[in-house]
Amino acid sequence: MTQYRTQPRTSATFDPATIAEIQRAADTGIYDIRGWGAKRALPHFDDLLFLGASMSRYPLEGYRERCGTDVVLGDRHAKYPLHLETPVTIAGMSFGALSGRAKAALGRGASEVGTSTTTGDGGMTPEERSQSKHLVYQYLPSRYGMNPDHLRQADAIEVVLGQGAKPGGGGMLLGQKITERVAQMRTLPQGVDQRSASRHPDWTGPDDLTIKIGELREITDWEKPVYVKVGATRTYYDVKLAVHAGADVVVVDGMQGGTAATQEVFIEHVGIPTLAAIPQAVQALQELGVHRKVQLIVSGGIRTGADVAKAMALGADAVAIGTAALVALGDNDPRWQADYEALGTSAGAYDDFQEGRDPAGITTQDPELQQRLDPVEGGRRLANYLRVLTMEAQTIARACGKAHLQHLEPEDLVAITIEAAAMARVPLAGTSWVPGQTAGGSW
Amino acid sequence: MDPLTATPTPTSDPKDPIMAATLELDLAVSTLREVNARLHDPDLGADDVVVTHPAGRHSVAVGLNRPMTVTVKGHVGYYAAGMNQSADVVVEGNVGVGVAENMMSGSVWVKGSASQSAGATAHGGLLVVEGDAAARCGISMKGVDIVVGGSIGHMSAFMAQAGRLVVRGDAGDALGDSIYEARIYVRGTVASLGADCVAKEMRPEHHEELATLLKSAGYEDDDTHAYTRYGSARSLYHFHVDNTSAY
Numbered sequence A: 001m002t003q004y005r006t007q008p009r010t011s012a013t014f015d016p017a018t019i020a021e022i023q024r025a026a027d028t029g030i031y032d033i034r035g036w037g038a039k040r041a042l043p044h045f046d047d048l049l050f051l052g053a054s055m056s057r058y059p060l061e062g063y064r065e066r067c068g069t070d071v072v073l074g075d076r077h078a079k080y081p082l083h084l085e086t087p088v089t090i091a092g093m094s095f096g097a098l099s100g101r102a103k104a105a106l107g108r109g110a111s112e113v114g115t116s117t118t119t120g121d122g123g124m125t126p127e128e129r130s131q132s133k134h135l136v137y138q139y140l141p142s143r144y145g146m147n148p149d150h151l152r153q154a155d156a157i158e159v160v161l162g163q164g165a166k167p168g169g170g171g172m173l174l175g176q177k178i179t180e181r182v183a184q185m186r187t188l189p190q191g192v193d194q195r196s197a198s199r200h201p202d203w204t205g206p207d208d209l210t211i212k213i214g215e216l217r218e219i220t221d222w223e224k225p226v227y228v229k230v231g232a233t234r235t236y237y238d239v240k241l242a243v244h245a246g247a248d249v250v251v252v253d254g255m256q257g258g259t260a261a262t263q264e265v266f267i268e269h270v271g272i273p274t275l276a277a278i279p280q281a282v283q284a285l286q287e288l289g290v291h292r293k294v295q296l297i298v299s300g301g302i303r304t305g306a307d308v309a310k311a312m313a314l315g316a317d318a319v320a321i322g323t324a325a326l327v328a329l330g331d332n333d334p335r336w337q338a339d340y341e342a343l344g345t346s347a348g349a350y351d352d353f354q355e356g357r358d359p360a361g362i363t364t365q366d367p368e369l370q371q372r373l374d375p376v377e378g379g380r381r382l383a384n385y386l387r388v389l390t391m392e393a394q395t396i397a398r399a400c401g402k403a404h405l406q407h408l409e410p411e412d413l414v415a416i417t418i419e420a421a422a423m424a425r426v427p428l429a430g431t432s433w434v435p436g437q438t439a440g441g442s443w
Numbered sequence B: 001m002d003p004l005t006a007t008p009t010p011t012s013d014p015k016d017p018i019m020a021a022t023l024e025l026d027l028a029v030s031t032l033r034e035v036n037a038r039l040h041d042p043d044l045g046a047d048d049v050v051v052t053h054p055a056g057r058h059s060v061a062v063g064l065n066r067p068m069t070v071t072v073k074g075h076v077g078y079y080a081a082g083m084n085q086s087a088d089v090v091v092e093g094n095v096g097v098g099v100a101e102n103m104m105s106g107s108v109w110v111k112g113s114a115s116q117s118a119g120a121t122a123h124g125g126l127l128v129v130e131g132d133a134a135a136r137c138g139i140s141m142k143g144v145d146i147v148v149g150g151s152i153g154h155m156s157a158f159m160a161q162a163g164r165l166v167v168r169g170d171a172g173d174a175l176g177d178s179i180y181e182a183r184i185y186v187r188g189t190v191a192s193l194g195a196d197c198v199a200k201e202m203r204p205e206h207h208e209e210l211a212t213l214l215k216s217a218g219y220e221d222d223d224t225h226a227y228t229r230y231g232s233a234r235s236l237y238h239f240h241v242d243n244t245s246a247y
Ligand SMILES: Cc1cc2nc3c(=O)[nH]c(=O)nc-3n(C[C@H](O)[C@H](O)[C@H](O)COP(=O)(O)O)c2cc1C
Pocket: A035, A036, A037, A091, A092, A093, A094, A097, A098, A119, A120, A121, A122, A138, A160, A162, A163, A164, A229, A253, A256, A257, A258, A259, A260, A299, A300, A301, A302, A320, A321, A322, A323, A324, A353, A363
């Protein structure tokens, strides 16, 4: 006789990971902190497709006809705007979160292909300044290491209001990574669990920001472009306010955006997906008549040239990458699998950037682990990767008949899910339906 | 005479024409941009500058980065003398938000009162406010010395990392919340202390330090025994489950 038995069944609501997290929380009494960005599935660039040219549009010859990739950032007010050869830039990642060698590698790779890198919460290091041809200096709520000499040495200034991984949250760097050098740069006691401010100390609200940007321009004699970076939430309003405050460039970072250390609950539950943020930002710029005059940089989950092309088709002037740049340097490389396992994880899943024990030697201040990253080799790998992203984006642009990446437009796109169609404001593939766009236009 | 193109008038000491020169920059006839550009110009030819008719303008004399004396005759708006390096700036009036914010060195001396966030994040130098300072005085200070002749508002020295804050009057609520290694001296009453900020013993070295600070701000007659020292209890330096109610 067959014995019919009920199979053990895990709950979709209380799945194994959820149960493990409840058990861990009960055991330790502290929330989970980690790096990386949102890991849950979200509507994203994968849900969009390009309509290549055929009868109604002409493609360009793949290897013969020119498809420009350069971009000028910050020509609204600055005497010296940035002129980059590729629209893929390196996002702000702090020295402290990353080793000095990793910062140098980012600078090498970016400079090789003519793009910019960005400092982070913790100031500018000489390694970084010397290796980066175009260096954007972040101006953050913590003002760690904030030095007017560095402001003058920078090629652009980025006023950071927030990050996609934690809009409304301040930075965090746990004691393991507050080595003597990091502590000294941030004026902190060595080894403290550092939680930086989430609000700027000397201004509140958009009117004050206008005055603050005015001050930064006066100090640097109106030479440098001023960016404003926001985590994606109320993006339509934030972008409008940033433009009013005088930003030359607005950086919008979606919720998939990476972080060095943030509460898991924050990473996964605060902010909106990159895809949903771009059309809001573009609408704000268009309504103010400054689209393409105040440039839009988009970040949060950019991995491929297709992502670059899609962000640009939706109206971005450039993109920024964080996580992908670290992976290109060697983060999560399978060659360190044994070490990842020793940390209870595996290559491809490692996200404990806050612990400072990175087997790849990137998100660490440990002197021995750091040696695992060769800045020259890392720089070469990053340059390769940036070239691939650029060539992939060009491949798509040519197929859509565009002689410059910036000629990509929303009309080149369709969505394969209703959610993505609604967020990106492009039609569902094979239909003319843009959910949420009622007759008479957008919200 | 155009004050922007005028050559400085040498005064009595012909052997040292640069040191002797005094220059007037008038904000009633020149733009803020013109005035700040002159102040940044290493070939200005004057180490003693008077800025007249500021009329509450923001960002007056910001980003100075060489030894010079700048006297501002009147009230100014936000960020007066912001990010100062090496210069000695005197404001003969009141100042708006963020006076001497992120100062690195030199001094900023306010004859009147200051609005919020005076000396915010400043790394060095001396800020003196003869009147009162509003909320968040010395917020995130990173090494500056601040002496306030009057009282200060709430949330002052919030997350103060390093440096010294001296208050001859009273302090508002939540003084020194989440303070790191900065030291605070208050003569009057403190409405309340912020998280992890505690009163501490005045040892001889503290009396000495305080006396020096008071003297540098022209208050050498104060009795240091009338002051209380405040600083970090250092109990929030590391994440700990028992501290959650303090965050
Ligand atoms: C290790 C690490 C450190 C970061 N540090 C900063 C920082 O100091 N300031 C900041 O504005 N953003 C910081 N970010 C966020 C990035 O600037 C960027 O917004 C994000 O990584 C983009 O998303 P992506 O990682 O999916 O490319 C950091 C990200 C990572 C991965």
